[in-house]
Amino acid sequence: MNIHEYQxxxxxxxxxxxxxxxIAVFTVDxxxxxxxxxxxxxxxxxxxxxQIHAGGRGKGRTKKNNAxxxxxxxxxxxxxxxxxxxxxxxxxxxxTGEEGKLVQRLYVTDGVDIDKEFYLGITLDRATSKNVxxxxxxxxxxxxxxxxxxxxxxxxEWVVPGHPIHPSQARRLAFALGLEGNAFKxxxxxxxxxxxxxxxxxxxxxxxxxxxxxxxxxxxxxxxxINFDENALYRHPELAALRxxxxxxxxxxxxxxxxxxxxxxxxxxxxxxxxxGLAMATMDIIKLAGGQPANFLDVGGGANVETVKNGFKIILxxxxxxxxxxxxxGGIVRCDRVANGIVQAVADPEIAEKVKNVPIxxxxxxxxxxxxxxxxxNSGLNVVSAVLLKEAAEEVTNAIAS
Amino acid sequence: xxxLVGKDTRLVVQGFxxxxxxxxxxxxxxxxxxxxxxxxxxxxxxxxLDRPVFxxxxxxxxxxxxxxxxxxxxxxxxxxxxxxxxxxGIKVIICITEGIPVKDMIVAKDVVNRTGATLIGPNCPGxxxxxxxxxxxxxxxxxxxxxxxLISRSGTLTYEAVDQLSKAGLGQTTAIGIGGDPVIGTTHxxxxxxxxxxxDTEAIMxxxxxxxxxxEEAAAYIxxxxxxxxxxxxxxxxxxxxxxxxxxxxxxxGGKGTAEDKMKALAAAGITVCESPAVMGETxxxxxxx
Numbered sequence: 001m002n003i004h005e006y007q008x009x010x011x012x013x014x015x016x017x018x019x020x021x022x023i024a025v026f027t028v029d030x031x032x033x034x035x036x037x038x039x040x041x042x043x044x045x046x047x048x049x050x051q052i053h054a055g056g057r058g059k060g061r062t063k064k065n066n067a068x069x070x071x072x073x074x075x076x077x078x079x080x081x082x083x084x085x086x087x088x089x090x091x092x093x094x095x096t097g098e099e100g101k102l103v104q105r106l107y108v109t110d111g112v113d114i115d116k117e118f119y120l121g122i123t124l125d126r127a128t129s130k131n132v133x134x135x136x137x138x139x140x141x142x143x144x145x146x147x148x149x150x151x152x153x154x155x156x157e158w159v160v161p162g163h164p165i166h167p168s169q170a171r172r173l174a175f176a177l178g179l180e181g182n183a184f185k186x187x188x189x190x191x192x193x194x195x196x197x198x199x200x201x202x203x204x205x206x207x208x209x210x211x212x213x214x215x216x217x218x219x220x221x222x223x224x225x226i227n228f229d230e231n232a233l234y235r236h237p238e239l240a241a242l243r244x245x246x247x248x249x250x251x252x253x254x255x256x257x258x259x260x261x262x263x264x265x266x267x268x269x270x271x272x273x274x275x276x277g278l279a280m281a282t283m284d285i286i287k288l289a290g291g292q293p294a295n296f297l298d299v300g301g302g303a304n305v306e307t308v309k310n311g312f313k314i315i316l317x318x319x320x321x322x323x324x325x326x327x328x329x330g331g332i333v334r335c336d337r338v339a340n341g342i343v344q345a346v347a348d349p350e351i352a353e354k355v356k357n358v359p360i361x362x363x364x365x366x367x368x369x370x371x372x373x374x375x376x377x378n379s380g381l382n383v384v385s386a387v388l389l390k391e392a393a394e395e396v397t398n399a400i401a402s
Numbered sequence: 403x404x405x406l407v408g409k410d411t412r413l414v415v416q417g418f419x420x421x422x423x424x425x426x427x428x429x430x431x432x433x434x435x436x437x438x439x440x441x442x443x444x445x446x447x448x449x450x451l452d453r454p455v456f457x458x459x460x461x462x463x464x465x466x467x468x469x470x471x472x473x474x475x476x477x478x479x480x481x482x483x484x485x486x487x488x489x490x491g492i493k494v495i496i497c498i499t500e501g502i503p504v505k506d507m508i509v510a511k512d513v514v515n516r517t518g519a520t521l522i523g524p525n526c527p528g529x530x531x532x533x534x535x536x537x538x539x540x541x542x543x544x545x546x547x548x549x550x551x552l553i554s555r556s557g558t559l560t561y562e563a564v565d566q567l568s569k570a571g572l573g574q575t576t577a578i579g580i581g582g583d584p585v586i587g588t589t590h591x592x593x594x595x596x597x598x599x600x601x602d603t604e605a606i607m608x609x610x611x612x613x614x615x616x617x618e619e620a621a622a623y624i625x626x627x628x629x630x631x632x633x634x635x636x637x638x639x640x641x642x643x644x645x646x647x648x649x650x651x652x653x654x655x656g657g658k659g660t661a662e663d664k665m666k667a668l669a670a671a672g673i674t675v676c677e678s679p680a681v682m683g684e685t686x687x688x689x690x691x692x
Contacts, residue, residue, distance in 0.1 A: 280647050285678060
């Protein structure tokens with residue numbers, strides 16, 4: 001699960017990690033009030049940052065006003081102008097795609113003087129099944145680029161499973177950043193606190209880019225990106241509450257309510273599959289058949305009438321869908337049962353109306369597949385049946401062509 | 403011959419009396435798997451499915467000589483179940499549970515490694531040696547004994563591959579569902595090693611998906627050490643970056659873990675890579691000249 005920068009910084013602050021003072025706002029008036037408050041606390045420079053779930057904001061631009069996603073402001077008046085140019089405009093960054101994201105929240109922060117910029121990231125290293133803390137002197141740029149071009153500039157420490165980060169490990173990382181004196185001490189403390197926060201929140205990603213050293217030798221997390229492990233949210237209700245549903249796709253939100261695992265894609269062939277691996281393979285089949293998958297949808301092992309109905313409803317909301325491929329491998333769930341479920345779902349008046357012009361290809365394989373095909377073929381519905389995956393692919397090609 | 407599970411398996415079911423555990427234990431017994439009983443803390447001394455229930459895995463080991471466990475415990479308690487099995491001396495631990503927090507799995511895997519046990523999964527369909535033992539949730543009827551060893555991260559896609567192989571007249575030695583999570587006990591490479599050393603396995607089918615670099619690592623191992631024919635398929639060629647495709651581990655992040663990279667690495671290692679999942683069986687058949 002993704003959260004906003006201002007929420008991430010609040011978490012860091014709670015765990016004793018230094019971050020610039022800042023206030024999250026939803027309106028221009030609130031932005032002005034926030035700037036006044038920061039000014040009263042001694043701020044002489046402000047940064048107004050669009051809060052969207054995507055990176056690359058500093059280099060992004062809004063559609064209407066052509067405003068940058070991160071704006072430096074010297075006065076309260078400039079903060080006001082920045083807020084006006086960002087709020088309710090659509091910000092397009094390298095990570096949002098062309099459609100961009102609507103800016104509904106801003107973060108007004110104290111502008112910090114920067115001496116040096118670093119990178120710091122914590123994530124799972126899948127190859128070793130351990131968490132890894134990575135630092136680099138190349139802060140403020142994309143770490144993927146650093147990893148590609150100058151991998152020697154990334155220094156890593158792997159956390160011993162079940163342990164905190166040990167001070168010697170934090171020291172090695174701080175030395176690797178070339179820090180000394182007070183800044184070194186602050187960095188060691190920050191790295192230890194940061195990993196504590198990562199561990200305590202069941203995070204999957206912490207990315208501090210940049211981590212900065214100020215001219216006075218303070219070490220501060222200037223930006224923060226945090227993702228949480230969704231499987232662990234059950235033990236963190238306070239973190240689950242940070243979810244911003246307005247950042248998510250409406251179809252995906254609705255699918256979530258039905259307990260369906262759905263991801264919206266840009267193609268023209270909808271698909272409904274049991275199992276994530278087979279669902280991905282089915283998307284691949286659609287592409288090889290000359291179409292483009294309109295979605296990923298795993299209805300799970302059960303695939304009963306209710307899940308199939310809900311699956312249809314979600315897929316059919318997408319106007320781009322020109323055909324639907326249902327691919328179910330019946331193992332312990334028998335195919336004839338699934339076939340009956342599909343027939344009942346398609347006979348549902350609400351669904352029947354919508355699928356009149358959308359060919360449906362049903363491919364059932366596994367236990368009782370032949371019986372299932374007979375049920376589909378004799379249903380009198382506008383549904384094409386297939387048994388082999390290959391046949392299903394050919395039917396998809398035909399459906400798109402017609 | 404076979405790997406991991408077979409005639410010598412003495413299986414204990416953790417979460418034996420729960421809904422999932424009961425259902426699948428019954429299916430495994432029906433298949434002929436040597437199920438010695440199960441564990442449900444607090445229900446020790448009772449019987450379930452005509453078999454004893456133990457309070458602890460250690461009791462099942464001491465009293466019935468359990469050497470393999472299968473876990474159907476809910477995600478919040480599953481890592482503890484893995485650790486319990488490992489500490490009780492179970493040699494092969496197969497965890498079916500989906501949704502275990504990564505933080506818990508990092509510790510559980512570390513404990514398993516220290517005890518020298520083999521963990522399969524979590525979030526996997528299990529392991530089957532057709533005709534001998536089925537330890538997991540897969541439909542036993544689609545598998546047939548034969549010469550192909552199979553490795554896969556997913557459930558239904560494994561069944562699809564097996565079905566194609568069986569229809570092509572190619573049975574299986576052992577099919578290993580290694581699981582779709584980012585932290586799993588047995589990787590593609592570990593499973594390849596096992597099947598490569600199994601004299602009855604003539605060829606290997608390796609099914610991967612987007613996310614991580616486990617398939618690339620397996621490719622490098624195969625190039626160095628494996629002379630048996632290998633056919634591979636990678637799911638998720640059309641998956642968008644940055645999105646988790648159902649499995650917690652199936653995500654392309656920072657440009658890493660794409661199907662394209664994996665397919666290239668596998669092909670460069672001399673492995674026959676299927677572009678389409680519809681031709682996995684026939685590709686293996688033609689490669690073996692049958």
